[in-house]
Amino acid sequence: xxxxxxxxxxxxxxxxxxxxxxxxxxxxxxxxxxxxxxxxxxxxxxxxxxxxxxxxxxxxxxxxxxxxxxxxxxxxxxxxxxxxxxxxxxxxxxxxxxxxxxxxxxxxxxxxxxxxxxxxxxxxxxxxxxxxxxxxxxxxxxxxxxxxxxxxxxxxxxxxxxxxxxxxxxxxxxxxxxxxxxxxxxxxxxxxxxxxxxxxxxxxxxxxxxxxxxxxxxxxxxxxxxxxxxxxxxxxxxxxxxxxxxxxxxxxxxxxxxxxxxxxxxxxxxxxxxxxxxxxxxxxxxxxxxxxxxxxxxxxxxxxxxxxxxxxxxxxxxxxxxxxxxxxxxxxxxxxxxxxxxxxxxxxxxxxxxxxxxxxxxxxxxxxxxxxxxxxxxxxxxxxxxxxxxxxxxxxxxxxxxxxxxxxxxxx
Amino acid sequence: xxxxxxxxxxxxxxxxxxxxxxxxxxxxxxxxxxxxxxxxxxxxxxxxxxxxxxxxxxxxxxxxxxxxxxxxxxxxxxxxxxxxxxxxxxxxxxxxxxxxxxxxxxxxxxxxxxxxxxxxxxxxxxxxxxxxxxxxxxxxxxxxxxxxxxxxxxxxxxxxxxxxxxxxxxxxxxxxxxxxxxxxxxxxxxxxxxxxxxxxxxxxxxxxxxxxxxxxxxxxxxxxxxxxxxxxxxxxxxxxxxxxxxxxxxxxxxxxxxxxxxxxxxxxxxxxxxxxxxxxxxxxxxxxxxxxxxxxxxxxxxxxxxxxxxxxxxxxxxxxxxxxxxxxxxxxxxxxxxxxxxxxxxxxxxxxxxxxxxxxxxxxxxxxxxxxxxxxxxxxxxxxxxxxxxxxxxxxxxxxx
Numbered sequence: 167x168x169x170x171x172x173x174x175x176x177x178x179x180x181x182x183x184x185x186x187x188x189x190x191x192x193x194x195x196x197x198x199x200x201x202x203x204x205x206x207x208x209x210x211x212x213x214x215x216x217x218x219x220x221x222x223x224x225x226x227x228x229x230x231x232x233x234x235x236x237x238x239x240x241x242x243x244x245x246x247x248x249x250x251x252x253x254x255x256x257x258x259x260x261x262x263x264x265x266x267x268x269x270x271x272x273x274x275x276x277x278x279x280x281x282x283x284x285x286x287x288x289x290x291x292x293x294x295x296x297x298x299x300x301x302x303x304x305x306x307x308x309x310x311x312x313x314x315x316x317x318x319x320x321x322x323x324x325x326x327x328x329x330x331x332x333x334x335x336x337x338x339x340x341x342x343x344x345x346x347x348x349x350x351x352x353x354x355x356x357x358x359x360x361x362x363x364x365x366x367x368x369x370x371x372x373x374x375x376x377x378x379x380x381x382x383x384x385x386x387x388x389x390x391x392x393x394x395x396x397x398x399x400x401x402x403x404x405x406x407x408x409x410x411x412x413x414x415x416x417x418x419x420x421x422x423x424x425x426x427x428x429x430x431x432x433x434x435x436x437x438x439x440x441x442x443x444x445x446x447x448x449x450x451x452x453x454x455x456x457x458x459x460x461x462x463x464x465x466x467x468x469x470x471x472x473x474x475x476x477x478x479x480x481x482x483x484x485x486x487x488x489x490x491x492x493x494x495x496x497x498x499x500x501x502x503x504x505x506x507x508x509x510x511x512x513x514x515x516x517x518x519x520x521x522x523x524x525x526x527x528x529x530x531x532x533x534x535x536x537x538x539x540x541x542x543x544x545x546x547x548x549x550x551x552x553x554x555x556x557x558x559x560x561x562x563x564x565x566x567x568x569x570x571x572x573x574x575x576x577x578x
Numbered sequence: 579x580x581x582x583x584x585x586x587x588x589x590x591x592x593x594x595x596x597x598x599x600x601x602x603x604x605x606x607x608x609x610x611x612x613x614x615x616x617x618x619x620x621x622x623x624x625x626x627x628x629x630x631x632x633x634x635x636x637x638x639x640x641x642x643x644x645x646x647x648x649x650x651x652x653x654x655x656x657x658x659x660x661x662x663x664x665x666x667x668x669x670x671x672x673x674x675x676x677x678x679x680x681x682x683x684x685x686x687x688x689x690x691x692x693x694x695x696x697x698x699x700x701x702x703x704x705x706x707x708x709x710x711x712x713x714x715x716x717x718x719x720x721x722x723x724x725x726x727x728x729x730x731x732x733x734x735x736x737x738x739x740x741x742x743x744x745x746x747x748x749x750x751x752x753x754x755x756x757x758x759x760x761x762x763x764x765x766x767x768x769x770x771x772x773x774x775x776x777x778x779x780x781x782x783x784x785x786x787x788x789x790x791x792x793x794x795x796x797x798x799x800x801x802x803x804x805x806x807x808x809x810x811x812x813x814x815x816x817x818x819x820x821x822x823x824x825x826x827x828x829x830x831x832x833x834x835x836x837x838x839x840x841x842x843x844x845x846x847x848x849x850x851x852x853x854x855x856x857x858x859x860x861x862x863x864x865x866x867x868x869x870x871x872x873x874x875x876x877x878x879x880x881x882x883x884x885x886x887x888x889x890x891x892x893x894x895x896x897x898x899x900x901x902x903x904x905x906x907x908x909x910x911x912x913x914x915x916x917x918x919x920x921x922x923x924x925x926x927x928x929x930x931x932x933x934x935x936x937x938x939x940x941x942x943x944x945x946x947x948x949x950x951x952x953x954x955x956x957x958x959x960x961x962x963x964x965x966x967x968x969x970x971x972x973x974x975x976x977x978x979x
C-alpha cells in the first residue's frame with residue numbers, strides 16, 4: 167500500500183505528542199511493508215534535512231519512507247496568537263525579510279492555506295493509493311489533494327477544537343474540522359473519548375468513525391541511578407504543558423491535602439505553559455512553596471530522570487483525547503494515577519483512576535501509593551508490563567485494516 | 579447404581595466501604611451496609627427466593643426422592659437476619675422437610691485454616707452453633723472455603739469429629755482415576771472425601787448459557803443421559819456449585835430454572851439412579867482409593883490453587899497484617915473489635931485484590947466490588963490501620979488502669 171501522509175515533525179526535533187504519534191505510526195507502517203510519502207511542515211528552527219535522512223537510515227526505513235518538507239512557521243496546535251508571535255520573530259531574525267514575507271503567511275489561516283497549496287503541488291508528482299492526514303491544520307491540504315486525485319481520504323483525529331479550547335471556540339477551525347470529517351472516507355480517532363466528541367459535535371456518520379488507540383514507542387532501557395531530591399522525601403510528579411486542559415490546579419489542591427497528612431513529600435511540576443506563573447502563585451497562597459519544584463520546560467532526555475525520581479506520576483487532565491505521557495511513566499516503572507477524563511484510561515487497567523475534580527480522592531490515592539509499598543511495587547511491575555503490550559505494530563495493523571476497507575483490491 | 583450428590587454454596591461477604599486514609603481515626607464504620615443490603619435484596623429476588631421455592635416444590639413433588647445439601651456462611655445468615663428475615667424463613671422451610679443437609683464451614687468464609695488453627699476452630703464452632711440454632715441441624719460433613727484442601731486439613735477435620743470432607747476432583751491428583759467414587763484422604767484413617775465432578779458441575783454452573791458451547795442448549799434429558807453413562811464405572815456424582823448459579827450467574831431467561839425443575843425427574847427416570855445428601859453419600863459408599871493432596875488445592879480457576887486469594891504481594895501483605903492483629907484483638911475481649919476483625923477474614927476481600935484476571939479478562943471482574951484490585955487493597959489496608967489504632971488506644975487505656 168502506498169500512503170500519502172500529511173503529518174508533523176518527527177521527534178526529537180519537535181517534542182509534541184502528535185509528532186511522536188506520526189513518527190511511530192509511519193515507522194510501524196513502513197516496517198509492515200507499506201510505502202509512505204510523508205509531507206512534513208518544516209520550520210526555520212527545524213533540523214538540517216541531512217539529519218532527517220540520517221534518522222530514517224538509522225531506523226532502517228529510508229527505502230520505503232520518502233520525506234518532503236514544506237517550509238512553514240506553523241506547528242501543531244498553535245493558536246493564531248502564537249502564530250503571530252512566531253511570524254514576527256521570524257521576520258526580525260533576518261533582514262532579508264522580503265523573501266520571507268513571500269514565504270510565510272501573515273496569519274495562521276493564510277499559512278494553513280499556503281501549506282495546503284504547497285502540499286498539493288508535491289502530491290501532483292507522487293504516486294499513492296490513499297491520503298492520511300492528522301488534525302485540522304493539514305485538513306485543507308488533504309481535502310484539496312483528494313479533490314484533485316479522487317483518492318480515498320483518512321482523517322486522523324488526535325483532538326478537536328473542543329479539547330483545545332476549554333471555553334470559547336474558534337469558528338474557522340471548527341469549519342475546517344467539519345470539512346475534513348465530511349470529506350473523509352474514514353475517520354480514525356485516538357480514543358472513544360474523541361470519537362464520541364466527533365459524533366456528537368460534528369454531525370458525522372458514526373459508521374465511518376473508528377477508534378485506533380495510540381501506543382507506546384519502544385524505548386531503550388536505560389538504567390540510570392534514580393536521582394532523589396532528598397533521602398527521606400517521596401516525590402510526586404506532574405509532567406506536561408501547564409495549561410488548564412492538563413489540570414495543574416487540581417494537582418496542587420490535592421498536594422495541599424497530601425502535605426497535611428505526610429510532611430515528607432515533595433511535588434515536582436515539570437513543564438511550561440500559560441498557567442505556570444499562576445500555579446507558582448497558587449502554591450505560595452496555599453503555603454506549599456517549600457514543597458514544590460518547578461523545573462520548567464523539559465526535554466525528552468530529561469523525562470527519564472523525572473520518572474526515575476518520582477514515586478508516583480499523576481496526570482489529572484480535565485480533558486485528554488489520548489494522553490501518551492502515562493505510558494512513558496509506566497514503561498519506566500513509575501506508578502501512575504490518571505484522570506478518568508482521558509482517552510488512555512480506556513486501554514489501561516494497571517493504573518489508579520480518579521475524576522480530575524475529585525482532589526480528595528486524588529490525595530487519597532497519592533498517599534496510598536506512597537504509604538503501601540506492595541501497591542507501589544505491583545503498579546510499577548504490572549504497569550510496566552501493560553505499557554509494553556500497547557505496541558505501534560498493533561495500531562499500525564488496525565490502520566492498515568482501515569485502508570484495506572477503502573481499497574480492498576490492493577493486497578501488497 | 580449412581581447417586582447424585584448436589585451441594586450448593588450460599589455466601590455473601592460483608593463488603594467494605596471505600597474507606598479512605600482521611601477517615602482513619604474519624605470513624606470506624608468499615609462495612610458498607612447499604613451496598614450489602616442492596617446486593618442481598620437483588621440476589622434474593624433473582625436467586626434465593628425463586629430457587630428455594632422451586633427446590634421446596636421439587637422435594638414435595640418427589641416425596642423425598644430428591645434431596646440435596648447446603649453450605650450457608652455466617653456472613654450471609656447475619657445479613658439475612660438483619661435485612662431479609664422473610665428470605666431466611668424460606669431456608670428454614672427447606673430445612674424442615676428433612677431432605678436438606680447443612681454442611682460445616684468457617685462462619686466468615688475465611689482462609690483462617692492457613693493462618694491460625696485457633697481462629698479456624700472458633701469459626702467452625704460458631705458456624706456449627708448457628709446451624710443448630712437456625713436449622714436444628716448439627717453438621718457432620720465439612721467443606722473448607724473455596725474447597726481449599728490438603729491432607730493435613732483432612733486429618734485436622736477428622737480429629738474435629740467430622741466423618742466427611744469435600745474437595746475438588748483435581749485432574750493432577752486423580753490421574754486416570756474417576757472422581758465418581760469415594761476416596762480416603764492420605765494420612766487419615768476414617769474420614770472420607772467427596773470429590774467434585776467438575777465437568778458435570780461446570781456444565782451447569784459455567785457453560786449452561788454459553789451459546790458457543792457445542793452442547794448448548796442443555797436439556798434436562800441430555801444431562802440425565804450423561805449421569806446415566808456413569809453407571810457401571812462410578813458410584814457417586816458430586817455436583818458442587820455456587821447457589822447463585824440459579825438466577826444470578828445464569829439469568830432466568832437462560833432457562834436455568836426450567837432445567838432445574840426437570841432435571842430430578844429426568845435423573846430418577848433411570849431406575850438405578852437416586853439423589854443423596856453428603857452424609858448419606860459418606861455412609862453408603864466404600865472408600866475405593868486414596869486421594870493424596872500434599873499441596874493445597876481449591877475449586878478455583880484452571881490452576882485449582884490459592885493464587886486467586888494469595889497470588890500477589892498486596893494479598894500477602896493484607897492478610898499478614900490482619901492475622902498479626904489476632905492475638906491483640908482477642909486479648910482485649912471487646913466484641914465489636916472482634917467482630918470487625920473477623921469480618922475482615924472473609925476470603926472475598928483478598929479475592930478483590932487479585933491481579934491475575936487482567937491477563938485473561940474473564941468473568942471474575944463481574945464479582946469485584948471495586949474498580950480495580952488496587953482499590954480493594956487500599957480500602958482494606960486503611961481499615962487495618964484504623965483497627966490497629968483502636969487496638970492501640972484500648973491497650974493504652976488498659977495499661978493506665
